[in-house]
Amino acid sequence: MSRIWLSLFMVFAVMAAVPASAEKGANPCGMKNPCAMKNPCGMKNPCGMKNPCGMKNPCGAKNPCAQAPKPIRKEHITDYAKLLKKGEALWNDTKLGTSGMACMSCHADHENLNLDTMKGWPHHVKMTGDIVTLDQMINFCMINPMEGKPLDPNSVAMTAMNAYYHEYAKAYKPSMPKK
Numbered sequence: 001m002s003r004i005w006l007s008l009f010m011v012f013a014v015m016a017a018v019p020a021s022a023e024k025g026a027n028p029c030g031m032k033n034p035c036a037m038k039n040p041c042g043m044k045n046p047c048g049m050k051n052p053c054g055m056k057n058p059c060g061a062k063n064p065c066a067q068a069p070k071p072i073r074k075e076h077i078t079d080y081a082k083l084l085k086k087g088e089a090l091w092n093d094t095k096l097g098t099s100g101m102a103c104m105s106c107h108a109d110h111e112n113l114n115l116d117t118m119k120g121w122p123h124h125v126k127m128t129g130d131i132v133t134l135d136q137m138i139n140f141c142m143i144n145p146m147e148g149k150p151l152d153p154n155s156v157a158m159t160a161m162n163a164y165y166h167e168y169a170k171a172y173k174p175s176m177p178k179k
Contacts, residue, residue, distance in 0.1 A: 072154045080163070083156070087164025090157060097148025103138075103161075106145060110172045134162055 077083050090096065091103040106112050121134040128140050138161050139150035151158040 073152075073156065075156050077156050077159070083160050083163050084167055086156070087160035087162070087167075090161050091164050091168070096142060097146030099145060099147040101146050103141065103146075106141075107168075110169070113169065113172070115169055115172045116174055134165060138162070138165075 077086075091107075094100050094102045094105070096102065121137075122131050124131045125137060125140075128137070132140065135151075135153050135158055138158065139153075142148045142150050151161065
């Protein structure tokens with residue numbers, strides 16, 4: 001019986017605390033809400049012309065993606081065919097290092113590229129003892145077998161070598177097993 005009285009008491013206490021306007025679905029805080037004027041979500045349309053968040057929004061007036069991009073290199077190339085020709089020239093250039101070797105010295109007819117087992121970059125390369133990207137492998141060969149200087153990772157030369165490698169690898173045809 002005491003539980004019933006306690007429940008009734010709680011119901012009456014809650015009803016007495018809620019203003020009459022709340023019964024009609026209105027905001028019980030009404031105009032006395034101290035946060036209403038500071039709350040940007042308190043407006044009818046937070047995305048309206050007076051959106052206080054607009055200037056803080058990175059996609060607002062100062063959108064960094066809408067500004068002119070900062071280039072990663074001085075020289076640009078937009079012709080893929082020219083890029084491949086440059087890559088092929090570099091792939092065959094014995095003057096990139098001091099050893100007299102070019103990429104083609106080790107990779108003629110797709111030799112030593114491990115295209116039968118390699119599933120893409122990055123991957124482990126036994127010669128480096130490391131998992132490397134294609135760009136890192138190109139620079140490893142530039143420094144070691146070719147005894148030259150590494151290519152700038154953002155250079156057109158590196159992009160050309162990378163593009164030519166991919167086209168060269170596409171031409172690979174696995175040899176037929178011997179009977």
